[in-house]
Amino acid sequence: xxxxxxxxxCDRFVSPTLAKFSSYNxxxxxxxxxxxxxxxxxxxxxxxDRGKELLxxxxxxxxxxxxxxxxxxxxxxxxxxxxxxxxxxxxxxxxMHRYEVDKQLAETYKRDTFKPSERQCYNKKxxxxxxxxxxxxxFVTEDIRFLNTLLNLQFSLxxxxxxxxxxxxxx
Amino acid sequence: xxxPGLLFLATSHNVSKAYLSAMHDLGMQPERTLYIExxxxxxxxxxxxxxxxxxxxxxxxxxxxxxxxxxxxxxxxRKSDEMEIFQRVISAAFQRGLPVEDYxxxxxxxxxxxxxPYESIQVPSLNDERFIEFxxxxxxTVALYVDGGILRRPILSTHIKFIHVHPGHVPDVRGTSCLxxxxxxxxxxxxxxxxxxxxxxxxxxxxxxEYEIPVISIPHRYxxxxxxxxxxxxxxxxxxxxxxxxxxxxxxKKEPDPAKWCAQPQDLSAGRTYYHPHKILRDKxxxxxxxxxx
Numbered sequence: 001x002x003x004x005x006x007x008x009x010c011d012r013f014v015s016p017t018l019a020k021f022s023s024y025n026x027x028x029x030x031x032x033x034x035x036x037x038x039x040x041x042x043x044x045x046x047x048x049d050r051g052k053e054l055l056x057x058x059x060x061x062x063x064x065x066x067x068x069x070x071x072x073x074x075x076x077x078x079x080x081x082x083x084x085x086x087x088x089x090x091x092x093x094x095x096m097h098r099y100e101v102d103k104q105l106a107e108t109y110k111r112d113t114f115k116p117s118e119r120q121c122y123n124k125k126x127x128x129x130x131x132x133x134x135x136x137x138x139f140v141t142e143d144i145r146f147l148n149t150l151l152n153l154q155f156s157l158x159x160x161x162x163x164x165x166x167x168x169x170x171x
Numbered sequence: 172x173x174x175p176g177l178l179f180l181a182t183s184h185n186v187s188k189a190y191l192s193a194m195h196d197l198g199m200q201p202e203r204t205l206y207i208e209x210x211x212x213x214x215x216x217x218x219x220x221x222x223x224x225x226x227x228x229x230x231x232x233x234x235x236x237x238x239x240x241x242x243x244x245x246x247x248x249r250k251s252d253e254m255e256i257f258q259r260v261i262s263a264a265f266q267r268g269l270p271v272e273d274y275x276x277x278x279x280x281x282x283x284x285x286x287x288p289y290e291s292i293q294v295p296s297l298n299d300e301r302f303i304e305f306x307x308x309x310x311x312t313v314a315l316y317v318d319g320g321i322l323r324r325p326i327l328s329t330h331i332k333f334i335h336v337h338p339g340h341v342p343d344v345r346g347t348s349c350l351x352x353x354x355x356x357x358x359x360x361x362x363x364x365x366x367x368x369x370x371x372x373x374x375x376x377x378x379x380x381e382y383e384i385p386v387i388s389i390p391h392r393y394x395x396x397x398x399x400x401x402x403x404x405x406x407x408x409x410x411x412x413x414x415x416x417x418x419x420x421x422x423x424k425k426e427p428d429p430a431k432w433c434a435q436p437q438d439l440s441a442g443r444t445y446y447h448p449h450k451i452l453r454d455k456x457x458x459x460x461x462x463x464x465x
Contacts, residue, residue: 097444100446100447143443144355144356144452145443145445145446147452148445148446148448148449148452149446151449151451151452152446152447152449165451168451168452168455171355171455
């Protein structure tokens with residue numbers, strides 16, 4: 001599940017997690033300057049404020065930290081290099097893959113939700129933050145799969161979902 | 172002409188019917204055909220038996236993946252407008268020269284029509300021990316797969332090589348619902364025939380083809396959201412099989428002897444794997460195939 005593989009990545013990259021929060025302004029700038037045409041600047045700004053809020057009040061578990069790292073890496077590297085960080089993208093894809101596989105397993109077995117043992121690594125905050133990660137990953141890569149996962153995500157951040165729906169509407 | 176060494180794993184799926192049409196177009200038929208019924212609990216005696224041509228088709232006339240899960244009463248009461256959409260899709264495929272079969276006839280009936288003898292078996296999946304045993308004893312060397320889930324290592328470890336036609340151009344588009352994903356992401360569609368391995372759509376490739384997205388005219392009222400599900404089913408159940416069958420037909424036309432087929436490994440680092448599209452995206456993708464008549 002989500003919490004196992006990120007361990008080593010977190011060890012390597014996420015030690016100063018909270019200290020990185022200032023970089024959100026940079027992330028925000030990058031997103032605004034590269035947004036899809038129909039996405040308004042204040043929407044992204046609001047979304048990022050909500051993201052910061054989520055992060056600040058988060059109870060940090062390993063998965064959560066990994067998501068923070070992922071979110072920041074995507075944005076920051078995009079601003080500084082104009083290219084997505086391959087490792088961050090890879091990690092995001094891993095998260096997405098696991099989520100989709102879990103979801104399809106649940107569908108296969110005709111379950112609406114995951115078993116408690118499967119859910120232990122997914123809490124509402126993680127879902128919400130994951131939805132931000134997915135949205136940003138889409139901005140960086142224009143890979144539609146990130147939006148698809150966001151649409152399928154349970155407990156996604158409401159604003160991220162709304163923005164996702166608008167983007168899908170203009171595809 | 173019998174295709175040497177080919178075991179055809181027929182099911183009720185429309186893809187089976189389209190493959191039969193493709194082979195018939197070329198005056199060919201499989202060396203051996205096994206009709207597979209997927210049942211959670213197989214009969215007490217799963218041993219295969221040869222079915223004579225006079226055997227009644229027990230399958231309801233509308234075969235097909237989606238239809239198999241629709242209650243029978245709903246099928247009987249199928250609205251004529253849904254049928255009209257399906258027929259438009261089938262006609263569009265026919266007009267483009269793709270192999271088209273009578274999808275409203277059962278696979279068994281089509282086998283009978285083409286004078287193809289077949290055996291039958293009931294198994295929960297192709298990974299079932301009984302199926303593995305059957306395959307292991309089969310003298311054929313290549314099996315044409317239609318459906319039955321992901322093949323696990325034991326069945327892949329027999330002497331038989333399984334071939335599958337995937338409705339996407341590999342390596343670009345792997346995974347699920349790839350007819351639709353290809354249309355959205357690459358603005359074109361494709362199909363690929365490969366030997367199956369334990370990866371998802373990652374086997375060595377025998378043939379790939381790409382196509383323009385067909386634009387299928389339907390009465391304007393059928394473009395409404397009320398028919399979104401029907402449009403999607405029409406593509407998945409009636410158009411997708413035609414493209415897959417076209418690849419099989421092209422492959423067989425080029426080289427009718429499977430023993431002489433030459434496969435090329437895929438670039439496994441390339442391409443993307445796609446998952447089930449959310450309904451919003453799914454409908455958006457499906458709409459690329461249709462236009463409403465004024």
